[in-house]
Amino acid sequence: MRANYKKTAIILGLSVILIGGVGTIFAKKINNNVSINAQAQENKKEEEKIVNYVGTNEEGKKYTYDAKKVADKLAKYDYSNDGKKVVFLTFDDGTSKTNTPEILRILDENNVKATFFLTGSNIENGGEKAKELIKEEFDKGHAIANHGYSHDCKKLYPGRYLDIDAFKEDFKKNEELIKSVLGDNFSTRVLRCPGGYMSWKGMEPLDKYLDENKLVSIDWNALNADAEGPRKNAQQLADYAIKTAQGKEMVVMLMHDTYGKEETVKALPTIIKYFKDNGYEFRTLA
């Protein structure tokens, strides 16, 4: 009798432990599911945020390339691309009433797309015509990116150190201006720091800001040098562009379509021809 009682007690005890264990497992599973769902929702929100950044029109989407991937490679000085040659023609500081239309015409003639890093103050100085040119860039399937409003390096990086609040305000102002032309649905995640990210100190707050807002800052790994050193003629600009691109599978070419860059316009057909002859695909950053 006593032994039986003991047995029953042991069985009961084991059952409680077993049920308790199964209960805990179930509770954990439910908890896991809840956190998995929360994570999925979080991911979806992140995706939507990225999808909302377009930077180009429907036609232009065929030519875009993941700007984040390109920027990460550039940061590591890795210009390989699995054997596939790709070039990103980029034009900074526009638009200008004189040179932008010519550049658009040459790109059209050659059936290639480019990325325009717009500077707000130049757009406003150019009035309605400059705004029409942004629309034309967009309508033709080129990519639009943010180069800030003022291009005032003393304001953005006083003493060569980043002023993150000034930077954010300046880029926001330009974004608003571009939206006022292309519509509220327009947004781009791609930006280029005036003077280049690589040129300034104390950039950590910008890294954080970019990360939090899924933005991408991109410099370049080749240039026609139309904004530095002595003034060059078209042939010299083309030579410089080709020299700095040579041996690179992935080329981000820095040029300018602002005022005074007439020689860049003249050099552009030669530069495009070089990349075509050497088997490069022309893509845009978005």
Ligand SMILES: [Zn+2]
């Ligand atoms: Zn610039």
